[in-house]
Amino acid sequence: MKVAVTGSSGLIGSALLPALQADGHEVVRIVRRPPGDPSEIRWDPAAGVLDPTALRGVDAVVNLAGAGIGDHRWTSDYRQRLRSSRIDGTRLLAETLAGLSPAPRVLLSGSAIGWYGTAAGSAAVALDESAAPGDGFLAGLARDWEAATTAADQAGLRVVHLRTGIVLSARGGMLPRLLPIFRLGAGGRLGSGRQWLSWISLIDTVGALRFLLGAEEVQGPVNLVAPHPVTNAEFTTALAHALRRPAVARVPRAALRLALGAFADEGVFASQRLTPAALLGAGFAFTHPDLASALSEALRSGT
Template sequence: MRIAITGSTGLIGSALVRSLRADGHTPVRLVRRPPAAPDEVRWDPRRQEVDVAGLAGCEAVVHLAGAGVGDHRWTAAYKREIRDSRVRGTAAVATALASLDAPPRVFVCGSAIGYYGDTGSRRTDETAPAGEGFLPEVCVDWEDAAAPAAEAGIRTAFARTGLVVARSGGAWGRLFPLFRLGLGGRLGNGSQYWSFISLHDHIAALRHLIDGDLAGPVNLTAPEPVTNREVTAAMGRVLHRPTPFPVPAAALKLALGEFAGDVLGSQRVIPRRLLKSGFTFAHPGIEGAIRAA
């Protein structure tokens, strides 16, 4: 199967490319520079331009590109970058797919559980409405930008991703070095829920969305979210390190600015649709996910 991927050099995209190649598929990587290999296709999300001819023959497209939410302090300029990189990029890809004489059968569009905002301790599935705040607003606009693909009859699924447990990259890419040095600890009071998923299960879930028949929002999180306090304890057990240094909420706010509110926020998100469709998790628990990483 020929499958186009944006964000193919990122944590999730590069792992997806490896997985597809290992099973004999042909990934087509959308790049922002002049193509340097036969499997590359040029696109420019800022200008909303895509080499449509390069997408011909693709049976599926997986759109993962977007500026990292936690990569920089949230200045007004970087918040625009977070939003524009997702909304403009999604609109460009969706419009390109809709213009094809033979469009792909499925468009898997990245999204995030940030859609729901702070859910506290409430178990939240795909039927929940959007929350309030910057990230929920971004996610709503992000998913809305895929409308041209859906309106063209392409099955469109939104992969609402949780916190991916991986050795490098994402939240855990920052946590592992601290915990290995014995400097890890809970964030704030540690009672906030973290909806995690192992990198292995995330890639398997994306493959499930490509191969199956799900459309609309699908939460890509493990079945049982855990609190930050439980994450801290599991990290200590797996790495055989003490976890004596809690990070006060005030210090996080000073270091991270507005983004600290989302770090300290709680999201207890359940993958109801993924489970109902028959997906099986290799690492349903936090300790197993950490050991896998």
């Protein structure tokens, strides 16, 4: 299979590419800079530039492009960057793919569990992909991000929306930011610690993407989360145990709001208790279904 990937230099993309190549797929990177070799295609989402002829013969596309959610304070300019880096690129990609003949068979397109809003953890049971959308900036961003694939869906591509949870990896994301603090014994729960965290290991994230490329019966939203979400307090205890360090501190909500602004409420303190019903129903087997094994592998191998 010939697979084109956007966002290939990010945490997930950089792990996905070698996995696809090991599976025997031909991989094409869609990049914003001038191409360095024939395996790269240049695009400019802001200018609406993507040469459709360069995508001829592509069987599948994995769209992972987007600015980091927690990388900066959410100023009005950065909010716009978060939206444009996802929505403009996804719409350009979907419209370009829709115009190809033959079109690729499948588009796996990025989304996030932010779609469910900040209170998805108030349910008595974990929510699946049929749950109603939530409120807030991230929920609106995810809804518009998914809607940007409409042209591809209408053209008959199998479109999968990757509602990705917190990806646990020593290479990037949340975990490397926490490790120095916890290794000093200064880690602790955030606020009450009762907020739910829906997580997934990097290994399972890549495994799920590989699985979804061939799972022809799966389309629409897919929760990329492990089967067992945990509370922030449970996560804190598990990480401290894995590092064999104490974690008795408590970070007040007001302090994080002061440091992080609006991201504190919609990111750090969001309570999202979700289940990967679509993946489990399709027969995907998790390598790390429980938090202890995921943390152990990330810390042992640096994955």
